Amino acid sequence: MExxxxxxxxxxxxxxxxxxxxxSFEGKTPSRSEVRAxxxxxxxxxxxxxxxxxxxxxxGKTEARCYVKIYDTVEDLQKIEEEHIIERNRVEEVEEQAExxxxxxxxxxxxxxx
Numbered sequence: 378m379e380x381x382x383x384x385x386x387x388x389x390x391x392x393x394x395x396x397x398x399x400x401s402f403e404g405k406t407p408s409r410s411e412v413r414a415x416x417x418x419x420x421x422x423x424x425x426x427x428x429x430x431x432x433x434x435x436x437g438k439t440e441a442r443c444y445v446k447i448y449d450t451v452e453d454l455q456k457i458e459e460e461h462i463i464e465r466n467r468v469e470e471v472e473e474q475a476e477x478x479x480x481x482x483x484x485x486x487x488x489x490x491x
Contacts, residue, residue: 378402380415391457392449394420400441406434409466412443422447428458428466 384397396416400407407415409429417424430444448454455463 378407378411378415380419382419392453393457394422394447396420396445396447398443398445400432400443402439402441404439406432406441413445413466416443416445417447420447425451426454428454428462430462 379401381399381401382396383399385394387394398416400412409432410424412432413427413429414424416429417427420427426448428446428448430446432441432443434441446458448457
C-alpha cells in the first residue's frame with residue numbers, strides 16, 4: 378500500500394493534525410487499522426492517537442481517498458471524538474487479534490495431532 382498525502386493541516390482549536398490522502402493498493406481495500414498504522418508511522422505518531430474518519434474507494438480502481446485525524450494526546454481524542462467513531466476504529470484491532478488467536482490455536486491443534 379502506498380500513501381500520497383494530498384493535504385495536511387494542524388487544527389489548534391481541536392489539538393489535532395488533519396490529513397487528507399490518497400491510497401494506492403493491490404487486492405482488497407485496506408482496513409482502518411492498516412491505514413491508521415501506516416499514516417501514523419508516516420507522521421511519527423502513535424496509532425492510538427489516530428482516527429480514520431473515512432476510506433472511500435472508486436469503483437473499479439485500486440485507489441481510495443481517506444481522511445485521518447491525529448490528536449496531540451489520547452485524552453484529547455477521547456474528549457472530542459464520538460464513541461461510535463472511536464469504537465469503529467478499535468473493533469478491527471480486536472477482530473484481527475481474534476483471527477490471529479484462532480490461527481495459533483489451529484496450528485497448536487495440528488502440532489498436537491502429529
